[in-house]
Amino acid sequence: MLRFFVQFLAALFLTITTATAQTSQEPAADPDTGRSSVDVLIEVIEDEAARAELVERLRSAGLPEAVEAVVPAAPPPSDVSFGRRVAEITQAAAEDVADWVAHVARQITRAPNVLDGLSGGEVAVLLTALADLAVVIVGTVVAFLVLRGLGKTLYARMSASARDGGLARTVLLFLASAITDGVIVLIAWAAGYALAILALGEFGQIGIRQTLYLNAFLLVEMAKVAVRLVLSPSATALRPLPISDRASAYLCSRINLIVGIVGYGQLLVVPIINGNVSFAAGRAVSTLIAVAVLALAIGLVLRNRRAVSDWLLGAQVDSATPPKGALAYLARHWHWPALTYLLAMFVVVLVRPGNAVFQTFLASGQVLVVGLVGFSVATFLSRMMVRGVALPPGISARVPLLQGRLNSFVPKTLFVLRAVIFVLVVLLALNAIGLIDLRGWMVSQFGLRLTGMILSVSLVLLVAFGLWLALTSWVDYRLNPEFGKVATAREQTLLTLLRNAATIALVVVTLMFVLAEIGLDIAPLLASAGVLGLAIGFGAQKMVQDIITGIFIQFENAMNVGDVVTVGGVTGTVERLTIRSVSLRDVQGVYHIIPFSSVDMVSNYVRDYGYFVCDMGVAYRENVDEVKQAMLDAFAELMGDPDQADGILDELEWFGVNSFGDNAVMLRARIKCVPGRQWGIGRAYNGVLKKVFDARNIEIPFPHQTIYFGESKTGRTQSLRVDMDAERAKA
Incomplete structure (x- = not known):
């Protein structure tokens, strides 16, 4: 409350002075001294001794942020040397560090006061x-x-x-x-x-x-x-971790004990003390819980430092030559970083009692969870590296070289993944304890660029390897004499050339993509590749056009086998798709093969949904509202047919009068249907609609012919004689 009051006064003071400067009005003066309150405050701020005394009083009240907001910083001089600027920066940094150390020291000296609650x-x-x-x-x-x-x-x-x-x-x-x-x-x-x-x-x-x-x-x-x-x-x-049953039970019991003390203490004991005693007592109990947990953790580290070192070193402990290197040194002395961290936590507990302690413990728990998960994943990857890839016998028989290729590639990939996991664990741990801002760095321009480059390069390499593996496996399968047709000598030569040429092309293209993602200029390489592509294009222009168009059509998923489409002016059902052409069978059963180079538009009738559009012509004498109700009633009767209702997705859409024809008024409506069923549902609706129109005497007009006998200039025409007796006899 005191902090808020001082900040409010500072903001009010700044508002008043700004408004005064804008309106050019003099502040109210004290009748005893003749000076305004603003003048007194400015005099205090300008006087170094008085300002220092004010700052110390406010800081003793626990308001360092308010002090910084109230005390303005002196504007830097416009003309200073580089050495002076460096000196000022180092001076400010040293003063900040000294202030922080003094603040921490004061908080530590006041730490025992927490237990006064x-x-x-x-x-x-x-x-x-x-x-x-x-x-x-x-x-x-x-x-x-x-x-x-x-x-x-x-x-x-x-x-x-x-x-x-x-x-x-x-x-x-x-x-x-x-x-x-x-x-x-x-x-x-x-x-x-x-x-x-x-x-x-x-x-x-x-x-x-x-x-x-x-x-x-x-x-x-x-x-x-x-x-x-x-x-x-x-x-x-x-168990993801490679530890014994005894070690697992020991660690599980100790870690669960710590989790129980912290969890039940902060979530149950402290709220009860806060509600029934005082918040000061709750802060004191929270501090005691934190100290007890830290003491328990320090005891566990000291007691198990040798066992953990032996486990980290693994089989190297029993070897004749002791392990050397930075990792081995860290494995032997792992307890010193752990104790340093626990002591730092102890200082945090003393300096920031209360909810801050619980937040710090949560951050420590995140560090522990991230470390365990990372180590578990790394251990799982190590086991996979040792086991290797074992394909089913059927696949190994068809593609005998596939398992060897995978086992030569997977260990290298898993090694890289282990290194990436280690880096991620370190970064997440540092982010959890607040030493770095991982999210801020990742959303920065450099972070976005670096992460995007890494992901893009990894994806390019992964896709390239998948393509190469699929291509070589397919060639191996075609050359395997135990399955399928035995390849002739010509086929073996062509397939081998295809594999080698595709491998070279894939390596070149992948290298270009990787260099482009890294940021290097690949224009000269692209120019050379363009010359080569131009030569190939002139030699097989039509086929290249077929293949390129087919790639884009299939990439855009314009049609699939079984779809009803219109391609190149032909409408039919797709029966076969290749990289070069599409094969259709029309309603008459004619089989059409259409190369993609002649395709400029694809109309797909069965994508997502289809509409049956009903353009119904009625006589000019009919009432439009009556016809509309008849069409709605016909649709309701159609919905009563279970064979047709499951293919209708929505209610009848009525558009109204669409046009005026020579013999009829055209009324339009449409029905939303399951893709591919709009034609059958339309025929069924037409049948029901004809029955309803006949029952209600609604005329569906048809062409009429008027007989004209001609006439002379005097207006006379030839007479027409009707034999009424004959007509009666026929009736």
Whole structure:
């Protein structure tokens, strides 16, 4: 509140002075001294000693930001030397560091004051709260333990199944174990809620303490699910980390203990103390929890430093020559960075008690999770590198060289992925603790350019390798005499030349794309390639045009096999598509082969949906509203036919009078249909519409012929004699 008050006064002061300068009005003067309050404030700011005293008073009140907002910075001189500027920058940096160190020192000296908020009655409050929550806690924990006991048996079976299965089964069982563990927590949490709502207190109501506990239980146990997912103490074959069962159980129990202390302490104990004692007592309890967790973590690091070093060094520990290098040195002395980090956390706890501690712990948890996930993925990739790629026997028999190609490429790719994962883990960890702003860097111009370049180059290389692998595998399959038709000598020569030429072309094109993505000028290379392409184009112009047009048509997904299209003036069903031509069969059964070079437009009648457009002509004497109602009634009758209704996507769209013909008024409507069914539905609608028009005596006109006998200039024409008796006899 004091901070807000001072900031408000500063903003009010700046507003008043700005308005005064704009209106050229003198500020009100003090009747005793004859000076305005603005003059007094300016005099204080200009006097160095008075300003320093004001700054110190405001800082002692805990308002460094307000001080910086109130005290204006002196404008830099316009003409200073480069050395002077460097000196001023270093001076400002040194002063900032000194101020920060002094501020941290003051906060550390004041840290013990945080515990002054403890009144001594916190234990009684906690015992009372636990007594109120005893039934809910016992019910939730019993349900959770029973379900966990059943789940451990299921995890053991999953582990045995994963041990005997392949990679796909292991991944599926790993995901199933994670889902099962999460469902167990949700069921126990729901049981606790049901117990609190139905059995305790008034029916249908739940107390705030019970809600705090149940929410804390859900969040803490879900965090423990993530820990168990990585360590898998009950399923050896599903464990991502290469550690023993004993080490897994040990780590899981200790990490879950820390998670439980932090989670239940911050989410349950601290809110209870805040609500029943004071916020100062809550801050003190939060600090004690943080100190206890840090002490436990430091003890775990010191106790297990040798075991972790041996695990990091692996088989090299038992070798005759001790491992050397930066990584080996870091593996032996890993506990020093860990202890340094924990001590830094201890300083943060002392300097920033309260919610900031919990936020710092969350950041540390993110660092731990990122590290474990990264290490798990790296370990999984290492196992894949050792195993290699094993193709099914059928594929290996058809393409015998494919497995060797994959096993020569996959280890290199996995090694690069491990390096990328390590860099990502380091960056995410630094971002979690606030040392770098990873998101800000990635949205910057340089970050976007660098990440875009890396992704583009990786995608180009991956696509090029996939194309090369597919091409060479297809050639190997065609040359395999055990499957399909035995290739002749001419075919073997042509296929080998095709593979070599395509490989060279693919390497050249890929290199050009990579150089272009890096930012190098490839214009000279493109010019050379253009000359070569021009020579090829003159030799096979028509075929090149067919192929290029076919590539674009298929890339744009203009038509597929089975579509009804109009191509090159021919309408029919697509029966075959190649890179050079399309084959259609029209309604008369004629088979058309149309090269893509003669295609300038593709009309697809079965893409997404189709419309049947009904242009109905009626006599001029008919009422348009009556005809409209007849067409709507015919559509309703059509919708009653189950064979036609499932192909109609929307109601009848009525457009009204479309045109006036020689013999009829043209009325238009249309029906939205499933693609490909608009013609059948249109024929069915026409049949129903004819029946409705006949029943309502609505005329559908047809051409009439008028007989003209001619006439003379006097206006006389020849007479027409009708035999009425004969007509009556016919009737």
